[in-house]
Amino acid sequence: xxxxxxxxxxxxxxxxxxxxxxxxxxxxxxxxxxxxxxxxxxxxxxxxxxxxxxxxxxxxxxxxxxxxxxxxxxxxxxxxxxxxxxxxxxxxxxxxxxxxxxxxxxxxxxxxxxxxxxxxxxxxxxxxxxxxxxxxxxxxxxxxxxxxxxxxxxxxxxxxxxxxxxxxxxxxxxxxxxxxxxxxxxxxxxxxxxxxxxxxxxxxxxxxxxxxxxxxxxxxxxxxxxxxxxxxxxxxx
Amino acid sequence: xxxxxxxxxxxxxxxxxxxxxxxxxxxxxxxxxxxxxxxxxxxxxxxxxxxxxxxxxxxxxxxxxxxxxxxxxxxxxxxxxxxxxxxxxxxxxxxxxxxxxxxxxxxxxxxxxxxxxxxxxxxxxxxxxxxxxxxxxxxxxxxxxxxxxxxxxxxxxxxxxxxxxxxxxxxxxxxxxxxxxxxxxxxxxxxxxxxxxxxxxxxxxxxxxxxxxxxxxxxxxxxxxxxxxxxxxxxxxxxxxxxxxxxxxxxxxxxxxxxxxx
Numbered sequence: 356x357x358x359x360x361x362x363x364x365x366x367x368x369x370x371x372x373x374x375x376x377x378x379x380x381x382x383x384x385x386x387x388x389x390x391x392x393x394x395x396x397x398x399x400x401x402x403x404x405x406x407x408x409x410x411x412x413x414x415x416x417x418x419x420x421x422x423x424x425x426x427x428x429x430x431x432x433x434x435x436x437x438x439x440x441x442x443x444x445x446x447x448x449x450x451x452x453x454x455x456x457x458x459x460x461x462x463x464x465x466x467x468x469x470x471x472x473x474x475x476x477x478x479x480x481x482x483x484x485x486x487x488x489x490x491x492x493x494x495x496x497x498x499x500x501x502x503x504x505x506x507x508x509x510x511x512x513x514x515x516x517x518x519x520x521x522x523x524x525x526x527x528x529x530x531x532x533x534x535x536x537x538x539x540x541x542x543x544x545x546x547x548x549x550x551x552x553x554x555x556x557x558x559x560x561x562x563x564x565x566x567x568x569x570x571x572x573x574x575x576x577x578x579x580x581x582x583x584x585x586x587x588x589x590x591x592x
Numbered sequence: 593x594x595x596x597x598x599x600x601x602x603x604x605x606x607x608x609x610x611x612x613x614x615x616x617x618x619x620x621x622x623x624x625x626x627x628x629x630x631x632x633x634x635x636x637x638x639x640x641x642x643x644x645x646x647x648x649x650x651x652x653x654x655x656x657x658x659x660x661x662x663x664x665x666x667x668x669x670x671x672x673x674x675x676x677x678x679x680x681x682x683x684x685x686x687x688x689x690x691x692x693x694x695x696x697x698x699x700x701x702x703x704x705x706x707x708x709x710x711x712x713x714x715x716x717x718x719x720x721x722x723x724x725x726x727x728x729x730x731x732x733x734x735x736x737x738x739x740x741x742x743x744x745x746x747x748x749x750x751x752x753x754x755x756x757x758x759x760x761x762x763x764x765x766x767x768x769x770x771x772x773x774x775x776x777x778x779x780x781x782x783x784x785x786x787x788x789x790x791x792x793x794x795x796x797x798x799x800x801x802x803x804x805x806x807x808x809x810x811x812x813x814x815x816x817x818x819x820x821x822x823x824x825x826x827x828x829x830x831x832x833x834x835x836x837x838x839x840x841x842x843x844x845x846x847x848x849x850x851x852x853x854x
Contacts, residue, residue, distance in 0.1 A: 362842045370767075370807040371797055371834045442807045446765035449699050449806030455601065455613055456692035458666025462764060462811035469809070547810040550824070553832025557825055 370445070373438045378551035380435040381544055385570070387428055388537070392577045395517075398591075399584070402514035406503050409513035436477065443470050466543040472536040479533035486520060495519075517581070518591040527582035538575035545570050595620045596682055599690040600634065602646055605703045613692075616646075623683040627670060628653060628660060630682050631693075646693075648707040655679040655819065658754030661761070662707050663694040668758035668817040676756065676819040696761035700768070700803045711757050713803040714771060720799035721792035722775045724785050737783050750778035752820040762817035765806030770814040772800045773830035774822045780833055790837035797834055 366372040394412075397405040412421055465472070490496045495516045503512035521527045545567030549555045555563060584590035598618040605611025616638075621630050628650050635645035651659035660677040664670035670680040685691065693707065701709040751774075759770035776796050779785030785792070808827060815824045 366838050370801050446806040449766035451699050456666040460816040462813050466811045550810045550828050553828045555828040
């Protein structure tokens with residue numbers, strides 16, 4: 356093994372090395388979650404706005420950039436999950452005998468269920484991709500039903516797909532539960548990554564913590580507004 | 593002086609054999625006794641009754657040596673902030689209370705007997721890098737190396753760590769990050785420790801991992817339990833120092849000269 360490979364494997368083998376990878380992949384996923392939400396809120400700007408946005412994403416760089424983004428996100432997700440599962444297994448092994456009397460002084464409940472909130476979000480992401488990206492078990496790939504005209508050009512009717520998708524109660528309910536868990540996950544994860552990256556000081560920590568809670572709330576409200584508007588208030592139906 | 597009647601649930605264990613909780617009644621405990629003095633009274637009574645006294649660690653009983661341990665009602669060193677077990681007083685409890693007394697639990701801290709655990713993993717981490725290499729001989733002039741007041745104060749805050757292991761005991765993952773970050777951070781902050789900063793950081797973290805401690809999940813139970821109130825911001829500094837040292841090691845910075853000679 357070359358000394359460079361040796362250094363890389365030692366970095367991953369170390370506790371802090373894995374944590375740094377979790378923090379950096381988490382930061383990339385936070386960026387995605389924000390961008391994804393802002394894009395999706397275009398549903399409230401009418402059919403043309405979100406259809407044009409969807410068309411733009413699929414045709415950027417001759418249709419190549421979306422694959423760059425997808426592969427980058429896949430890499431971030433894999434790193435984030437594989438490293439945290441490794442870390443969690445080590446953490447469980449580090450205390451074989453549990454305390455007879457457990458006490459928690461300051462750890463937030465969100466911080467204690469990160470692995471569970473994370474794995475539930477993973478299950479949702481798989482469902483969400485099958486629902487709106489791969490579009491299995493539905494008619495969203497049928498051009499006869501889901502084509503809209505944009506500047507005289509036929510494009511995929513994202514607007515109609517989202518309205519139809521969230522008109523089905525179970526899809527909306529699972530979505531809201533997953534976003535609530537994501538909000539919970541972010542309320543610990545957002546500020547925590549700055550501690551792991553070594554950027555938290557006594558001066559900056561309160562700011563990171565407030566920003567983390569505000570961001571988690573923003574993601575909750577922004578994302579949940581879509582299924583609630585469609586499913587409960589009949590927006591676009 | 594009031595007397596307290598307490599019910600204790602004390603962990604009893606010999607070596608690697610499975611342990612169990614023993615119910616011990618502790619009547620008429622003076623409220624001005626420290627927790628360790630309460631244990632002394634309990635042990636006197638056990639000895640007089642011909643039973644095996646409870647083994648526990650202690651030394652200075654002044655809150656500065658880091659020898660006493662015990663997890664009291666699930667909290668390392670008990671419920672008082674910034675206090676070691678020896679400085680915890682029985683007036684903090686009420687008569688009729690049930691008190692759970694357990695060892696500091698971590699795979700890296702094997703139980704020796706009852707409430708005594710082997711914390712020599714900490715010594716091996718110190719041996720890996722918790723020092724500065726200096727020439728022996730005549731002591732250097734004290735003011736030869738100027739140290740800023742802020743830096744000296746910060747290093748002193750980290751140096752307050754007494755190495756008791758409460759951070760490990762209270763951590764949900766039995767992580768030693770607060771201890772290692774205080775010990776590495778104290779030296780990494782000072783100019784005397786700067787020369788060996790990268791080597792020290794890598795060596796101490798690797799030894800910490802090898803000992804089987806868990807990983808930090810930024811929940812800060814350690815800071816809440818620390819009798820010296822070491823800040824978790826030292827962990828942020830250790831993360832930063834480790835990232836920098838790893839990148840330097842990865843690209844081989846600072847090694848050009850030694851490699852050129854090969």
